[in-house]
Structures are given as C-alpha cells and as structure tokens.
Amino acid sequence: MLVSPELADVLSAIIQRLQNSDGSIPLVVSYDVRVKIWNPPMPVLFQRGIGNERRAFTPSAIRKLLINSLAATELTGTNGGPLIFQAHDFRRIFVTDAIMNGLPPHIAQVICGHKTIDTTMGCKAVYPAETIEAHRGFVTRRRATRPSEEYRTPTDAEWDAFLVHFEKRKVSVGTCARAFGSPCVHEHACVRCSLLRPDPTQRARLEEIRDNLEARIIEAKREGWLGEVEGLQVSYSSVKDKLTQIDATLQRRATATELGMPSFGSISGRASAHEN
Ligand code: SF4
Numbered sequence: 474m475l476v477s478p479e480l481a482d483v484l485s486a487i488i489q490r491l492q493n494s495d496g497s498i499p500l501v502v503s504y505d506v507r508v509k510i511w512n513p514p515m516p517v518l519f520q521r522g523i524g525n526e527r528r529a530f531t532p533s534a535i536r537k538l539l540i541n542s543l544a545a546t547e548l549t550g551t552n553g554g555p556l557i558f559q560a561h562d563f564r565r566i567f568v569t570d571a572i573m574n575g576l577p578p579h580i581a582q583v584i585c586g587h588k589t590i591d592t593t594m595g596c597k598a599v600y601p602a603e604t605i606e607a608h609r610g611f612v613t614r615r616r617a618t619r620p621s622e623e624y625r626t627p628t629d630a631e632w633d634a635f636l637v638h639f640e641k642r643k644v645s646v647g648t649c650a651r652a653f654g655s656p657c658v659h660e661h662a663c664v665r666c667s668l669l670r671p672d673p674t675q676r677a678r679l680e681e682i683r684d685n686l687e688a689r690i691i692e693a694k695r696e697g698w699l700g701e702v703e704g705l706q707v708s709y710s711s712v713k714d715k716l717t718q719i720d721a722t723l724q725r726r727a728t729a730t731e732l733g734m735p736s737f738g739s740i741s742g743r744a745s746a747h748e749n
Contacts, residue, residue: 484518487518488518491518491520498516499516499520499527500514500515500516501514501515501520501527501528501529502514502515502529503529504529504531506532517529519535532560535560536558536559536560539558539559539560540555540557540558543555543556543557543558564585564596565596565597565598568581568585568596569596569598571584572597572607572608573597573603573604573607574607574611575607575608575611575612575614576611577608577611578590578594578597578604578608581597638653638654639653644661644663645663645678646663646664646671646672646675646678646679646682646715647669647670647672647675647715648669648672649666649668649670650668650669650670662708664679664682664708664711664712664715665707665708665711666711669715671715671716671718671719672719673719673722673723676719679712679715679716680716682712683709683712683713683716686705686708686709686712687709689701689705690702690705690706690709693705
C-alpha cells in the first residue's frame, strides 16, 4: 500500500521500537470491541510491554494518547476549543486526502474494505464536485505523461497485430514474455533467453535438451571444436537455470498455504466493523 513519506517515517520509527532482535514484531492478541471477539496473535503496531507480557493498546487508551498529544501541540479547533480525535478519524482523513489527491474513489473503497462506494464517499470530508475535480486533475496529469497519440481508437490493422503478437508468444518450452510491439532480440534462441517463462509441463523436453547439450560439449571437446564449446556451455547453463525455475514454480505450488474459509459470522462482523 502506498503511503506518504511522513507516514512511512512514523511507521518505520514504530516498527524499529517494537522489533525483536531477529527483526520480527511481537505477536499479541487484541480484543475487537466492535465485533466482540479476541483476535488471534498478530504483529499489531499499537502494543506495549506490561511486566513480562506484551499487550495491545485498547481503543480508549489510543484515544487518550491522541488527546494528550493534541493538547501538547497546543492546536485548537476553529472555535478555540481543544481538538478531539478518535482513531477512526484517521480513516476519514486518509480517504479525504487520497481522494483530494486524485485517488479514484473505488480504489479508496477497496483499500478501506468498504462494501459499498457510498460508505467511502460518506467518509470523506469533501463535496462531490471537489472529488470529481480532483479525479479529473489526476487523469489530466497522467495523460500529460503519455504521448497524446496513444489516446485514440486502434485501427483494425493495429488490433490484429496486437492479437497476433500474443498468439506468437507460445514456444515449445514455454511462453515468451517480451513486451508488446517489441521484436525478438535474441534470434529465437529461447532456451538461452531470460524472457522465456518455461512451462513446467515441458520439463522432460528441457531435460532432453540439457542431456543433448552435455553430449555435444563432450563431443566438441573431444574433437577439438573449441569454438563451439563456449556457446554450448552458455546454452547448457541457461537450460539448467530454466529447469531450476520450473522446480521452484512446482515447489511453490506444492507448498501453497491453505488459508481456510472464514466463518460466516466473522465475515459479517468484520464487514460491519469496516463499514462503521
Ligand atoms: S528468444 Fe527470447 S525474446 Fe525471442 S522469442 Fe524466444 S523468449 Fe522471446
């Protein structure tokens, strides 16, 4: 998630203060006052040590800290009275700031975990006209960084070329990942090319290529074809890299973490907590 440099600085100070000697953040349980459940141990950032125990700050403790911090700043409201903040106000400040700086409201909705865009729009302290202006400004700034000729309907020939490009990406041992509109710069020596995404189902074919290269290297050395040895060795080590990539992919798939299904009660509870 993108954060401002100031917030990154604060988060990094909090994390440094909490880190164990191995760099991890202590896991603590916390009570969700809205959903009324104990959360499992998590690396929460608002935590403190009490005796030998680590405990999460309660919302009321955080509120008191905020009130004390605001009093220390001697800032006051427009009526001259003390400023009063709640932790939840920071969600509103974040949404307002993000939308006013051009973040599309539907993205702010996803970041905040709101079920509907209305909740997000209710969170921000700006008028719809300002939101639209801010978003228009964002689009204009983004377009200014791209050549204007990109913003037009593609011709039939361009569309066909686009489709053909992706059809032509499939090669015998995987998929070519070169950018659209760019030619093959490696003379179709795919097994030596870093842009090849090897296909795990083609492992046997790659093993065959590796064994063949091994035999050719032995033969070239035996026959004194030293001019060929270097090139064959580059191909040989590239094929071995591709096999390692395939193994890593298969390993990742085999060790996928089962996250389980959250219970219905906790989903609705959390959704309503986010909605508030
Ligand atoms: S050599 Fe590289 S860029 Fe060329 S087709 Fe093969 S994978 Fe793509």
